[in-house]
Amino acid sequence: MNYVHYKRLGTNQEIAEIILDRPEAKNAFTTKMAREILELCQTIQRSEARAVIIRSSSGGAFCSGADLKERNGMSEDEWKEQHELFEAMFHQLQDMxxxxxxxxxxxxxxxxxxxxxxxxxxIATEHAVFGLPEVTRGIMPGGGGTRLLSRRIPLHKAKDWILTGRMIRAQEAEQSGLINLLTTREQVMEETIAFAEKMTANAPLAVQYCKAALDELYSVDYKAARDLEIEYYNRCVDTKDRLEGVRAFVEKRQPQFIGK
Structure with a gap:
């Protein structure tokens, strides 16, 4: 039985959808489920998909974290080995x-x-609840929580959420700047697909290079950032889609991007 499923969405089937499907455990991920997520992301990475959506198969829980029942009784070596798989899963998601x-x-x-x-x-519904409660269990976030949360919200807010381990409801998360779009449970998929299609309509290589440049430039010094930005710009210029974009503008038509 697979706990992760894959679909293609969008007008031109250009959106890859990853569906977490272990509702009886609030999508808590086991070793098997983490491996499925990792392998599916690797498959999508190699595909022609232009955007990716990840969601739960049911309302009430996106994902409650690692399955602590599976982890209970693990040796230290087994725990570390499993966490290496988890790290690979998190990194693959971020590096798509x-x-x-x-x-x-x-x-x-x-x-x-x-x-x-x-x-x-x-993109979250008004029923979304976020939290990093690891400190209440004697551990700390191990999949990028301490590194990534402060890139989304102010540092003092991130410290509040992580050091208290408290639950953060959707309204507070939105006010803190975490969420791109707050919507209803009934409209969340329609809104998410529409959001994705705003990007899939653009030249895929340009979108990918912009994403990579933004991620890399965020944490490097000014001189290195300036050089790296031009490197990505030159990659983007050297594409057929760039020529098509200019021609389409001059000819007053919608561009037909091919990802080359």
Missing amino acids: KQPVIAAVDGYALAGGFEIVLNCDFI
Whole structure:
């Protein structure tokens, strides 16, 4: 039985959809489920998909984190080995060439919240609840929580959320700047697909290079950032889509991008 499923969405089937499907455990990820997410992301990375959506198969819980029942009784070596797989899963999500959107309804806690933080965008319903409660269990976020949350919200807010381990409801998350779009449970997928299609309508290589440049430029010094930005710009210029975009503008028509 697979706990992660894959669909193609959008007008031209250019959106890859990852569906977490372990509702009986609030999508808590086991070793098997983490491996499925990792392998599916690797497949999508190699595909012609132009955007990725990750969501739960049911309302009430996006993902409650790692399955602590599976982890209970693990040896230290087994725990570390499993966490290496989890790290690979988180890193693969963050490093996807395509923009990745988390559509969150219900609880996104611990590693589940870190799945969300490793995505590029967050669209949430008013029923979404976020939290990094690791400190209440004697551990700390291990999938990028301490590194990524402060890139989304002010540092003092990130410290509040992480050091208290408290639950953050959707309204507070939006006010703090975490969420790209707050919507209803009934409209979340329609809104998420529409959001994705605004990007899939653009030249895919240009979108991918912009994403990569933004991610890399965020944390490097000014001189290195300036050089790296031009490197990505030159990659983008050297594409057929750039020529098509200019021709379409001159001819007053919609461009037909091919990803080359």
